[in-house]
Amino acid sequence: MNKQDHEARLNLIKSRLKIRYAKEKAFRAAGVTAILTALSMLAILFITIVGSGYSAFQQTFVRLDIHFDQEVIDPERSGDPEVFSQADFAGLVKKSLRKKFPDVRKRRQKRDLYSLVSSGASFQLRDMVMNNPGIIGSTKTVWMPADDDIDMYVKGHIKAGEKGGGRIKDYKLAWIKELSAGGAIEKRFNRTLFTSGDSREPELAGIWGAAVGSFYTMFVTLVLSFPLGVATAIYLEEFAPKNIWTDILEVNINNLAAVPSIVFGLLGLAVFLNFFGLPRSAPIVGGLVLTFMTLPTIIIASRASLLAVPPSIREGALGVGASKMQAVMHHVLPLALPGMLTGTIIGMARALGETAPLLMIGMVAFIVDIPAGIFDKATVLPVQIYLWADSPERAFMERTSAAIMILLAFLLIMNAAAVILRKRFERRW
Amino acid sequence: MVRSRDDIVRTIGKPLLADDERVKISCRNVNVYYGEKRAIREVSVDIAEQEVTAFIGPSGCGKSTFLRCINRMNDTIKSCRVEGEITLDREDIYDRNVDPVLLRARIGMVFQKPNPFPKSIFENVAYGPRIHGLARNKSELDEIVITSLEKAGLFSEVKDQLDHPGTGLSGGQQQRLCIARAISVQPEVILMDEPCSALDPIATAKIEELIDELRRNFTIIIVTHSMQQAARVSQRTAFFHLGNLVEVDDTNTIFVNPEHKLTQDYITGRYG
Ligand SMILES: Nc1ncnc2c1ncn2[C@@H]1O[C@H](COP(=O)(O)OP(=O)(O)OP(=O)(O)O)[C@@H](O)[C@H]1O
Ligand SMILES: [Mg+2]
Numbered sequence: 001m002n003k004q005d006h007e008a009r010l011n012l013i014k015s016r017l018k019i020r021y022a023k024e025k026a027f028r029a030a031g032v033t034a035i036l037t038a039l040s041m042l043a044i045l046f047i048t049i050v051g052s053g054y055s056a057f058q059q060t061f062v063r064l065d066i067h068f069d070q071e072v073i074d075p076e077r078s079g080d081p082e083v084f085s086q087a088d089f090a091g092l093v094k095k096s097l098r099k100k101f102p103d104v105r106k107r108r109q110k111r112d113l114y115s116l117v118s119s120g121a122s123f124q125l126r127d128m129v130m131n132n133p134g135i136i137g138s139t140k141t142v143w144m145p146a147d148d149d150i151d152m153y154v155k156g157h158i159k160a161g162e163k164g165g166g167r168i169k170d171y172k173l174a175w176i177k178e179l180s181a182g183g184a185i186e187k188r189f190n191r192t193l194f195t196s197g198d199s200r201e202p203e204l205a206g207i208w209g210a211a212v213g214s215f216y217t218m219f220v221t222l223v224l225s226f227p228l229g230v231a232t233a234i235y236l237e238e239f240a241p242k243n244i245w246t247d248i249l250e251v252n253i254n255n256l257a258a259v260p261s262i263v264f265g266l267l268g269l270a271v272f273l274n275f276f277g278l279p280r281s282a283p284i285v286g287g288l289v290l291t292f293m294t295l296p297t298i299i300i301a302s303r304a305s306l307l308a309v310p311p312s313i314r315e316g317a318l319g320v321g322a323s324k325m326q327a328v329m330h331h332v333l334p335l336a337l338p339g340m341l342t343g344t345i346i347g348m349a350r351a352l353g354e355t356a357p358l359l360m361i362g363m364v365a366f367i368v369d370i371p372a373g374i375f376d377k378a379t380v381l382p383v384q385i386y387l388w389a390d391s392p393e394r395a396f397m398e399r400t401s402a403a404i405m406i407l408l409a410f411l412l413i414m415n416a417a418a419v420i421l422r423k424r425f426e427r428r429w
Numbered sequence: 430m431v432r433s434r435d436d437i438v439r440t441i442g443k444p445l446l447a448d449d450e451r452v453k454i455s456c457r458n459v460n461v462y463y464g465e466k467r468a469i470r471e472v473s474v475d476i477a478e479q480e481v482t483a484f485i486g487p488s489g490c491g492k493s494t495f496l497r498c499i500n501r502m503n504d505t506i507k508s509c510r511v512e513g514e515i516t517l518d519r520e521d522i523y524d525r526n527v528d529p530v531l532l533r534a535r536i537g538m539v540f541q542k543p544n545p546f547p548k549s550i551f552e553n554v555a556y557g558p559r560i561h562g563l564a565r566n567k568s569e570l571d572e573i574v575i576t577s578l579e580k581a582g583l584f585s586e587v588k589d590q591l592d593h594p595g596t597g598l599s600g601g602q603q604q605r606l607c608i609a610r611a612i613s614v615q616p617e618v619i620l621m622d623e624p625c626s627a628l629d630p631i632a633t634a635k636i637e638e639l640i641d642e643l644r645r646n647f648t649i650i651i652v653t654h655s656m657q658q659a660a661r662v663s664q665r666t667a668f669f670h671l672g673n674l675v676e677v678d679d680t681n682t683i684f685v686n687p688e689h690k691l692t693q694d695y696i697t698g699r700y701g
């Protein structure tokens with residue numbers, strides 16, 4: 001080739017090169033924009049949730065001097081815990097409040113006075129006596145949760161003069177002022193939020209019941225869907241004959257992955273509740289329904305990771321006389337496991353955030369008790385969020401956000417666990 | 430010791446017959462189909478015991494396909510169908526009573542691309558004996574692993590790193606590890622599908638030497654694209670073309686005085 005031709009060709013390539021680089025730059029810019037958009041959306045989400053939810057981790061408490069009156073608690077001096085538990089502890093709280101504000105005479109005002117302190121205070125006092133009967137007869141200083149209106153006012157979520165904030169009357173404000181001047185009002189860490197079940201009273205409501213319910217439900221889902229999903233994937237990918245039936249099966253599995261989750265809820269209602277007569281609102285049924293929902297995800301991810309194992313590994317094993325089963329179990333499965341785990345965790349994370357199908361099987365009920373097993377009535381975190389978001393009290397608003405933060409924390413922990421598990425199982429060679 | 434071309438010319442072997450007692454594997458009218466497509470046509474050939482038989486031929490002519498029939502590796506390909514008769518020690522290997530797993534313990538295979546398991550060197554070699562229960566205890570297993578590695582000419586290079594990953598070895602070492610893995614179960618026949626195609630000349634020379642060594646204890650069939658390699662390591666050579674077996678004879682006859690023009694053209698590089 002002569003020199004001129006050569007140069008012409010080089011120039012041609014060079015001019016094309018510019019266009020190629022420009023395209024590359026544009027593509028990169030588009031990518032960065034996409035990521036930045038996603039990140040800012042995420043930031044907005046977090047800022048809103050944290051901004052409106054962080055205050056729920058604190059709760060306003062009121063300090064009162066309670067006289068544990070022998071006459072009220074155990075007039076016959078029986079020392080019987082059964083008698084203590086029947087006592088009028090609310091009366092003790094009222095008495096203490098009356099003593100603190102002796103000027104309050106009107107019935108209406110008295111009622112307002114009593115509502116400064118949460119109705120849960122009497123349970124707190126009862127527990128104190130049950131745990132230590134020795135305090136009967138003495139006077140103790142006790143910090144009790146304030147009513148949610150007071151809590152909201154102290155946190156600044158409702159203003160006194162404001163319209164709509166009119167639930168707090170002027171004389172009530174005066175009491176609050178007096179109490180805080182005396183150091184008898186304080187914001188403290190809200191332990192109740194983490195240790196109690198649901199309640200009608202925001203200051204007594206917690207997510208523990210829902211968290212335990214979620215745990216049991218997830219447990220059932222994992223125990224059923226992981227082995228079933230992995231076994232199905234192994235069978236379909238490695239052993240099943242390729243014929244019309246397996247093709248139909250495959251199409252169906254892929255379809256199931258796209259079925260709206262509420263349909264699984266209806267299926268669960270019809271099959272598990274109405275036909276098998278399993279208990280309503282129980283984690284066992286929730287877990288079964290979520291298993292239906294998670295299985296396709298796990299099967300598809302597991303099949304993909306089995307397919308990604310190089311066939312040469314299979315051949316190597318078969319070549320030394322391993323049976324098909326041994327080749328799969330000893331060589332293919334260990335290599336595919338990290339991918340299977342990832343698929344499982346993705347499915348589980350989706351199941352953890354699922355609400356709709358659980359509504360259909362009654363896991364939306366108002367349940368105060370912490371479930372003790374998979375057959376107990378329970379609710380789950382996302383349903384709890386839904387219930388709180390639906391409640392009119394202002395104090396439930398911040399608790400909704402707090403519950404969302406806790407749910408997100410759970411998801412983060414799950415994903416971190418997935419990464420750790422994957423790292424552990426991953427072959428480093 | 431690697432045999433030179435002259436050696437081969439001097440040792441004139443006699444052509445094998447079907448009833449010769451040196452016959453280890455005998456194939457009669459073998460046809461292989463991938464779906465509708467016929468990849469092997471009416472191939473009949475005998476493989477002699479304790480000899481190296483080379484399969485040569487242009488790419489796509491069906492050498493690998495035919496080789497994989499002999500240990501029923503083609504069973505794993507769903508679309509693949511084998512017709513005809515293949516016998517090992519005069520027993521039909523496609524008989525319904527023959528277990529392919531047992532068959533593959535008798536007929537080992539080394540693949541074109543080294544495919545060690547992603548496990549330690551020791552585990553790679555110990556796997557076969559372990560699943561077949563060939564070792565009664567740990568020391569016997571150690572013994573098998575070490576002798577296999579020695580026979581594969583790899584032991585001296587890896588003896589201090591038996592617990593290192595097999596995939597961390599060089600390409601040639603990996604291929605010798607695969608050979609060690611194949612001989613660890615004491616097969617009677619070893620099939621090798623282009624075992625040196627991914628290797629440099631030095632590693633190739635080592636493996637060729639090894640094949641010559643292994644011939645004493647094993648029957649070997651090797652697929653190769655290298656005429657020189659076929660000439661150096663094999664005693665008999667079979668030439669395939671478009672799914673047909675064109676010619677099979679002593680290697681020196683094939684290389685010096687082939688019967689067919691096609692063979693002549695191929696080995697002299699005129700094929701094209
Ligand atoms: N799994 C398969 N499915 C369908 N056809 C196949 C399959 N494997 C091989 N073939 C076809 O069978 C014919 C023979 O293939 P084979 O791999 O045996 O050739 P080969 O002689 O080993 O070639 P090479 O020297 O390139 O390895 C080819 O035409 C190929 O396309
Ligand atoms: Mg081939």
